[in-house]
């Protein structure tokens with residue numbers, strides 16, 4: 001059968017398609033053409049090797065349906081193959097099969113028990129767990145003499161970030177296959193969004209949108225960097241002595257007397273053997289926030305709580321707010337929704353007990369990722385160096401110490417590691433989620449590379 005296909009591919013997609021290592025990872029920036037590369041590679045393999053079997057996986061069915069399946073319907077030529085919706089299979093006239101699958105639950109891999117594939121392809125590999133991956137390695141086998149490979153594509157991030165990084169990237173030279181202890185070959189092919197001129201041409205604003213992400217996500221998705229997640233979450237944080245009085249390019253500033261008319265808030269995260277956190281905020285007429293006081297129930301030893309009862313915390317709050325209350329200031333409370341469930345003994349929930357003492361709270365929104373983004377947006381500096389949140393020097397030492405120390409979670413690198421001292425951070429999120437702000441234009445930062453989609457030459461294309 002003589003078939004003519006007209007598909008243009010990028011130079012890195014060609015590297016991926018021709019890679020012959022046993023395990024290949026096409027990894028890096030979002031939009032680099034990795035998933036498209038998988039589909040073209042699968043198509044070419046199916047055509048080249050009659051009666052071959054391939055499995056293409058995403059973690060969940062909706063993701064699979066909206067990305068790979070939809071795109072394959074656009075790319076795969078009806079003259080050589082047809083798609084069967086119920087079995088999620090492309091059947092080729094030469095007998096080859098490309099099957100689409102997903103493994104949402106850990107045990108979903110068992111669906112492939114007994115199956116045999118020439119190539120298994122994982123798209124967004126970091127969404128999978130290592131045990132799902134290694135289980136499916138064993139499904140790659142057969143006696144037909146065709147190449148047997150596991151080919152994956154992914155952005156950095158996701159639950160599997162750490163194992164994927166250590167399997168393919170740590171200690172490896174990009175584009176050079178490394179030999180494993182079992183004598184097999186593993187290859188990492190980095191992908192950059194700049195590789196993909198197809199996207200650049202059709203969506204010029206794509207890069208600008210990526211540039212507005214917080215630093216870590218930006219470096220992962222724009223530059224395809226894998227190291228970022230080892231570090232600090234709030235890289236925007238600055239405690240800059242030269243901005244102490246000017247309030248520019250510093251989050252920590254000289255305290256001042258807060259005008260009586262500004263709105264005030266109190267945010268609360270309960271803890272007993274871990275520290276509890278109460279954090280007070282004032283909001284000026286521009287919507288800028290000032291963290292002006294805190295009550296942090298920490299023994300002085302990091303992350304060890306003082307074991308106060310809810311009543312004792314409430315009494316202390318009243319004492320600290322006495323002057324403001326006398327002056328007629330209204331303070332709106334917001335707290336971890338869990339304090340309405342947690343039992344405080346026969347007196348009801350912690351919230352009930354505090355209410356009896358005259359300390360009221362509204363239920364906070366505990367959407368972790370939305371809250372984290374609010375902290376990023378607030379900390380960002382505008383062109384004049386003004387952030388949307390400040391912290392009063394010496395009045396909130398716990399926050400000033402713990403917020404910049406927070407690290408990403410190694411098993412869920414998009415979120416803050418909750419095993420750290422994150423109690424004041426949690427209180428801050430409950431407060432910020434009461435009036436979320438829109439993403440803010442980031443202060444211009446030095447570029448890490450001088451590439452621009454508009455200035456570059458159209459890249460060499462390959463016709464297959």
Ligand SMILES: Nc1ncnc2c1ncn2[C@@H]1O[C@H](COP(=O)(O)OP(=O)(O)O)[C@@H](O)[C@H]1O
Pocket residue numbers: 008009010013029030031032033034035036037191196198199
């Ligand atoms: N060789 C190509 N020809 C045409 N369009 C392409 C090609 N490679 C990628 N694209 C398009 O570029 C966009 C991003 O590619 P995709 O494979 O989704 O990137 P990634 O998986 O790396 O995030 C998609 O719209 C895709 O259809």
Ligand SMILES: [Mg+2]
Pocket residue numbers: 034035036124
């Ligand atoms: Mg993709």
